[in-house]
Amino acid sequence: MPGPRIAKLEDRIRVVVAQMLQTRVKDPRLGFVTVTGVRLTGDSRDATVFYTVMGAEADLATTAAALESAKGLLRSAVGKRLGLRFAPTLTFVPDATTAAAADMEDLLARVRRADEELAARRGTRFAGAADPYWGDDEAE
Secondary structure, eight states, X not given: OXXXXXXXXXXXXXXXXXXXXXXXXXXXXOOEEEEEEXXXXXXXXXXXXXXXXXXOHHHHXXXXXXXXXXXXXXXXXXXXXXXXXXXXXXXXXXOOHHHHHHHHXXXXXXXXXXXXXXXXXXOSOOSSOSSTTOSGGGGO
8 A cells, every 4th residue: 555645746747747748749640548547556666557558559659658758758748847856757558448348348248147147957846844933843
């Protein structure tokens, strides 16, 4: 768990990178990018920037190339705006959260279908008595 200083720096780096992508980076390969999060190492030397891109796989590849070419500009802007002695190196990683969520939804749909099939095969009859707690103990 990062400390409060690291968490604050992560948030500020995310805001600076998002603003720079919106205002200063004019690369035509850059698609509709959303910066979803930043993870900073404990010594504040390396920052991993997570992003998502709207569009197809080709848009993801061209956006990744555009981010790699703008990495120096973004790093210097982060260092200047945050007043850091050492600007962290930036590594851009596509965020897999949306893909993982879609996979989870598919799994849940498969389980739901399997449950419905089992319920249809099972029928409405009970395996034993309707009230399994009824027995000879009450006669005593």
